[in-house]
Amino acid sequence: MLDDRDRRILELLQADAGISVTDLAEKVALSVSACSRRIQRLEESGHIARRIVVLDREKMGVPTTVFALIKTAHHTDEWIEAFRRAISAIPEIVEAHRLTGNHDYILKIVLPRVEHYDVIYKQIVRKIELFDVSASISMELLKSGTSIPVVYAD
Secondary structure (H helix, E strand, C coil): CCCHHHHHHHHHHHHCCCCCHHHHHHHCCCCHHHHHHHHHHHHHCCCCCCCCCCCCHHHHCCCEEEEEEEECCCCCHHHHHHHHHHHHCCCCEEEEEECCCCCCEEEEEEECCHHHHHHHHHHHHHHCCCCEEEEEECCCCCCCCCCCCCCCCC
């Protein structure tokens, strides 16, 4: 069961995973050793899945975002696993979701420029049969982040 300090630790680590335990302990009014034990417990319980570094996409040369909406006529476990393998091998595909509604999947693809989408599209269709693919280009990023709400955690 998480308490308010655990939730605050999680919020602060989401904002900056590189924060020192000393600074974190000070912000949550704990000793360094007590704070360190809480972090370890949160990692062991799986509340902290991993710690990452978020790179600047402009500086990394991939400022363009394309969302590919995919329809397929195949829904077998074998096809889904082949699709998973195909998209996992393409580093420009940073997210993939199975959907309800009119489309089966959506891919978030980061690219150096819009024209590079064709390269990714061809990599996918060479490996897996698709019924239909439509792409939308992000014109403006309105909200982005990796933080999730901590109030629902138990």
